[in-house]
Amino acid sequence: MRSEALKGHLDLLVLSVLHNAPAHGYAVIHRLADQSGGAFDLPEGTIYPALYRLERTGLLASDESVVDGRRRRVYRLTPAGEEALGERVGEWEQFARSVARTLAAGT
Amino acid sequence: MGAVRTQRRTHTGGGDVSDDPIDAYLATLDRSLRGRPNRGRVLAETEDHLRESAEHLERSGMPAAEAAREAVSRMGAAEPLGRAAGGRVAAGAVLVLGWVAAIGLLATAVAVHGPGQDGPTPGLPLLLVVGAMAAGVVSLLAAAAVWTWSSAIASSDATWRRAMAAFAAASAFGLVGLGVHVGKHQSGGTRALREERALFCLAVAALVVLVSVGWIELNARAEQRRKLPRR
Numbered sequence: 001m002r003s004e005a006l007k008g009h010l011d012l013l014v015l016s017v018l019h020n021a022p023a024h025g026y027a028v029i030h031r032l033a034d035q036s037g038g039a040f041d042l043p044e045g046t047i048y049p050a051l052y053r054l055e056r057t058g059l060l061a062s063d064e065s066v067v068d069g070r071r072r073r074v075y076r077l078t079p080a081g082e083e084a085l086g087e088r089v090g091e092w093e094q095f096a097r098s099v100a101r102t103l104a105a106g107t
Numbered sequence: 108m109g110a111v112r113t114q115r116r117t118h119t120g121g122g123d124v125s126d127d128p129i130d131a132y133l134a135t136l137d138r139s140l141r142g143r144p145n146r147g148r149v150l151a152e153t154e155d156h157l158r159e160s161a162e163h164l165e166r167s168g169m170p171a172a173e174a175a176r177e178a179v180s181r182m183g184a185a186e187p188l189g190r191a192a193g194g195r196v197a198a199g200a201v202l203v204l205g206w207v208a209a210i211g212l213l214a215t216a217v218a219v220h221g222p223g224q225d226g227p228t229p230g231l232p233l234l235l236v237v238g239a240m241a242a243g244v245v246s247l248l249a250a251a252a253v254w255t256w257s258s259a260i261a262s263s264d265a266t267w268r269r270a271m272a273a274f275a276a277a278s279a280f281g282l283v284g285l286g287v288h289v290g291k292h293q294s295g296g297t298r299a300l301r302e303e304r305a306l307f308c309l310a311v312a313a314l315v316v317l318v319s320v321g322w323i324e325l326n327a328r329a330e331q332r333r334k335l336p337r338r
Contacts (some may be wrong), residue, residue: 009263020109024155025152025156026155026156026159026160026299043158043181043182043183043184044156044181044182044183045182045183045184045185045188045192046227048149048188048191048192049188049191049192052145052192052194056194064275069157070155070158070159071147073152074153077158
């Protein structure tokens with residue numbers, strides 16, 4: 001899938017893959033690819049602006065630590081992030097149902 | 108970060124002497140991050156990402172040089188990453204910088220002329236009022252220049268309009284203060300009265316600007332939060 005198609009949904013996907021499972025940027029991009037069955041195989045740098053944006057708006061928090069001799073900045077959902085994820089998943093499901101109904105009616 | 112530091116040295120020296128694609132990528136990224144608040148963090152995180160990616164590829168059997176090239180290729184272009192991830196200075200910060208510079212100018216003026224002098228040398232209130240107007244103009248010009256030429260500044264049409272309104276209001280109050288001071292000076296009146304009125308106008312102007320800058324910043328943040336769910 002082209003990265004342009006994901007632009008409007010990347011924040012939701014990032015929040016989703018970090019739900020209950022904090023991770024660093026490299027792991028986030030690979031989770032996206034794995035959990036989508038390879039469909040969301042984005043340029044890996046794409047993930048960082050999204051992570052910073054979500055952190056700036058208080059939906060993610062991060063801590064830097066050293067694991068296996070390598071520094072890692074690990075991102076996790078904040079309570080506000082958990083709440084936003086729930087809201088956006090609901091919005092997305094409603095949107096998807098509406099699109100499906102519209103398409104079904106037109107075919 | 109070692110590689111980043113090494114690469115910075117080579118670039119300040121004028122040439123790119125590294126053959127490592129990761130170093131070259133980081134050097135390009137470093138250039139695109141100049142003036143950005145997240146510069147150090149983005150460089151460190153990107154370097155860790157690239158090294159980890161290259162190690163994984165090597166472990167899967169890829170030769171080291173090819174693994175480094177592949178890691179860079181998977182990362183995507185460096186310049187857009189720097190522009191998108193580097194962060195932007197809040198509009199309010201630019202305005203505050205203008206006022207900090209103006210306060211320096213005021214302090215210099217006060218030191219040169221001394222407080223409370225009358226007659227041919229302007230008194231402190233007049234200096235303050237003129238300084239407030241100058242500060243507004245300097246801040247406005249600085250903000251306009253930076254907003255126009257740098258993508259590192261967060262801005263929106265709405266923010267820009269509010270900034271214009273704030274400085275127009277501040278300048279208007281400053282002009283009123285100047286008018287009161289000069290008018291009273293020409294038509295008599297006590298020095299204490301002139302100073303009192305001019306200081307009042309200056310205080311109002313300063314208050315308007317402070318409240319406006321705070322309002323601009325709060326609105327910019329609220330705007331970001333409102334935009335996020337619709338992304």
